[in-house]
Amino acid sequence: AQLALERDYESQRExxxxxxxxxxxxxxxxxxxxxxxxxxxxxxxxxxxxxxxARNDLxxxxxxxxxxxxxxxxxxxxxxxxxxxxxxxxxxxxxxxTRQAVRLYATAFRAxxxxxxxxxxxxxxxxxxxxxxxx
Amino acid sequence: AQLALERDYESQRExxxxxxxxxxxxxxxxxxxxxxxxxxxxxxxxxxxxxxxARNDLxxxxxxxxxxxxxxxxxxxxxxxxxxxxxxxxxxxxxxxTRQAVRLYATAFRAxxxxxxxxxxxxxxxxxxxxxxxx
Numbered sequence: 236a237q238l239a240l241e242r243d244y245e246s247q248r249e250x251x252x253x254x255x256x257x258x259x260x261x262x263x264x265x266x267x268x269x270x271x272x273x274x275x276x277x278x279x280x281x282x283x284x285x286x287x288x289a290r291n292d293l294x295x296x297x298x299x300x301x302x303x304x305x306x307x308x309x310x311x312x313x314x315x316x317x318x319x320x321x322x323x324x325x326x327x328x329x330x331x332x333t334r335q336a337v338r339l340y341a342t343a344f345r346a347x348x349x350x351x352x353x354x355x356x357x358x359x360x361x362x363x364x365x366x367x368x369x370x
Numbered sequence: 371a372q373l374a375l376e377r378d379y380e381s382q383r384e385x386x387x388x389x390x391x392x393x394x395x396x397x398x399x400x401x402x403x404x405x406x407x408x409x410x411x412x413x414x415x416x417x418x419x420x421x422x423x424a425r426n427d428l429x430x431x432x433x434x435x436x437x438x439x440x441x442x443x444x445x446x447x448x449x450x451x452x453x454x455x456x457x458x459x460x461x462x463x464x465x466x467x468t469r470q471a472v473r474l475y476a477t478a479f480r481a482x483x484x485x486x487x488x489x490x491x492x493x494x495x496x497x498x499x500x501x502x503x504x505x
Contacts, residue, residue, distance in 0.1 A: 252481035253402065253412075254389040256488050260477055261396045267388065277388075342395055346387035353391050 263355050268298045270318075270343060270350035273311045275301075285356055287332035298354075303329040318343035318352045327359070335359075398490050403433045405453070405478060405485035408446045410436075420491055422467035433489070438464040453478035453487045462494070470494075 258265060264282035266275055278286075278293045286293065286301050293301070299310035305328070317326050318341035325338035336359040343352050393400060399417035401410055413421075413428045421428065421436050428436070434445035440463070452461050453476035460473035471494040478487050 249482035249484070250386040250389045252479060253486070253488075254385045254392065256477060256479050257389065257392055257396075257400065260400070260475070260488055260490050261392075261398050263396050263398065265392065265395070340395070342391060344387060344391050347384035349384070351388070353388075353395055355395050 263357070264337075266293075266298060266354040266356065268314065268352045268354060270311075270315060270352050273297055273299060273307055273314075276351060282356060285333065285335060285337070285358065286330050301331055303331050303334075314339075314341055314352055314354070315343070317341040325357070398492070399472075401428075401433060401489040401491065403449065403487045403489060405446075405450060405487050408432055408434060408442055408449075411486060417491060420468065420470060420472070420493065421465050436466055438466050438469075449474075449476055449487055449489070450478070452476040460492070 258277070258279035261279065262281060264285045265279045266282050267277040268274065269276055275293050275296055275298050278290055280290075283290050283293060288301070297307055298314075299305050299307040302310065305313070313326060317324070317339065325340050328337050328339055329335065330337060338357045338359055340355040340357070341352050342355075343350065345351070393412070393414040396414065397416060399420045400414045401417050402412040403409065404411055410428050410431055410433050413425055415425075418425050418428060423436070432442055433449075434440050434442040437445065440448070448461060452459070452474065460475050463472055463474055464470065465472060472491045473494055475490040475492070476487050477490075478485065480486070
């Protein structure tokens with residue numbers, strides 16, 4: 236059993252590395268957020284640049300703090316709703332530090348007993364804002 | 371030691387799940403290829419659509435077979451060179467089944483003792499082909 240566990244462990248380590256390489260190679264901005272804590276679990280380089288913050292300062296911080304005019308509780312409610320509802324429906328937000336309009340696409344999932352939300356942040360080009368998505 | 375291994379194993383399982391969710395949420399087309407075998411280890415939904423092939427048929431198949439006019443040996447030489455050289459320099463290719471011009475960006479890495487190449491495939495819009503990248 237020990238041996239089988241170690242073999243399995245090796246193959247899992249491969250996913251760890253694949254995950255890291257993938258986060259760095261994608262051109263999309265991604266945040267992993269704890270569904271309960273509302274804190275950033277991981278962020279890729281594109282997301283850090285879009286939000287205008289270093290990865291070390293972002294990890295462990297409240298995700299709501301990175302966007303304009305949203306209180307933590309309100310933000311997490313929105314995030315949970317977005318993640319559980321039709322995932323093709325984005326939420327329009329503005330980044331706090333870089334004042335960039337973005338569309339947030341959320342996907343909820345469970346990993347190792349913890350509920351996480353993957354957030355993809357798509358920058359909105361000037362003049363291309365979808366009015367029906369604005370609050 | 372057994373317990374520590376199991377705890378570690380749990381956290382690795384989390385990366386497994388995060389990896390899977392990320393491959394499905396990104397808008398980029400990604401292939402993981404064995405550097406030695408030249409065979410596709412994994413492909414995300416966007417890559418399958420771009421290449422016009424089901425994931426099950428793609429995994430285990432020779433990656434060279436998915437592109438026009440490239441023999442296996444020649445393709446792997448190109449891939450290894452692209453992955454080890456300046457990764458910002460893409461290779462221009464044409465998909466075999468869908469006849470789509472793409473730029474391939476390769477990143478080489480090692481995971482669980484195996485050398486892998488991550489390939490990002492960016493479709494080239496008509497009329498936007500970079501002449502100096504063509505062979």
